[in-house]
Amino acid sequence: MIPAAPTRFGISADSGGMMAGRDTPDRFGRYCELLSALTGVEPVISDVEPRVRGDGPVRAISYVGTPEPGYVTGFTYGLSLSSHPDWGKRGRELCVTVRSGDVEWSQVPARVVAALRGICPFNPGQVLGYKEPYVGGSSMNSIVLAEPAVELGSGPLDLGGIEGGTKVLDLVDIVGAYPIHSSEREFAYSHGFDALWNLAWDRFDPARAPVA
Numbered sequence: 001m002i003p004a005a006p007t008r009f010g011i012s013a014d015s016g017g018m019m020a021g022r023d024t025p026d027r028f029g030r031y032c033e034l035l036s037a038l039t040g041v042e043p044v045i046s047d048v049e050p051r052v053r054g055d056g057p058v059r060a061i062s063y064v065g066t067p068e069p070g071y072v073t074g075f076t077y078g079l080s081l082s083s084h085p086d087w088g089k090r091g092r093e094l095c096v097t098v099r100s101g102d103v104e105w106s107q108v109p110a111r112v113v114a115a116l117r118g119i120c121p122f123n124p125g126q127v128l129g130y131k132e133p134y135v136g137g138s139s140m141n142s143i144v145l146a147e148p149a150v151e152l153g154s155g156p157l158d159l160g161g162i163e164g165g166t167k168v169l170d171l172v173d174i175v176g177a178y179p180i181h182s183s184e185r186e187f188a189y190s191h192g193f194d195a196l197w198n199l200a201w202d203r204f205d206p207a208r209a210p211v212a
Contacts, residue, residue: 032045
């Protein structure tokens, strides 16, 4: 359930430990295979420098022309290497979809993860900001988290493998990230997530004007 009022950052000193030891080539490969099966497109993969290298890698997995021509969709990898009490036994990754030919938009969630992994729960309903625009030519410097725009099936992705002859679950929920303006971020802080989400705005247009 999406909370009615977002927190500014959701930062907690006890927000959870890192599980960088879970990061293996096989785990990342399974993730990419699942995403490629969902999208039908081979990805462009780029690394993003994490705030703490020892916490494991952060990667942007970009799908150009997804879900249709003229769009780009990007998934993060690396957030699920951390944990948070809000998540239970599942991990999380982020996903963004915008109507743009600029692949840099698909890397925005990975840059947010690289900066806030381990200190932010990345809960649906949260609004997160940055001091500068995410992509050149746009004034957007914030994201709001909600359900993902792309169809991912009815449940979390399972990145688990076989250990000792037994299938081990490694469930990951995908949270949608939607670029917004700083004024819209402040509106959400003041009025809550629902008030922002219910305004008339194009979720996929990174060139749109602010609605608040």
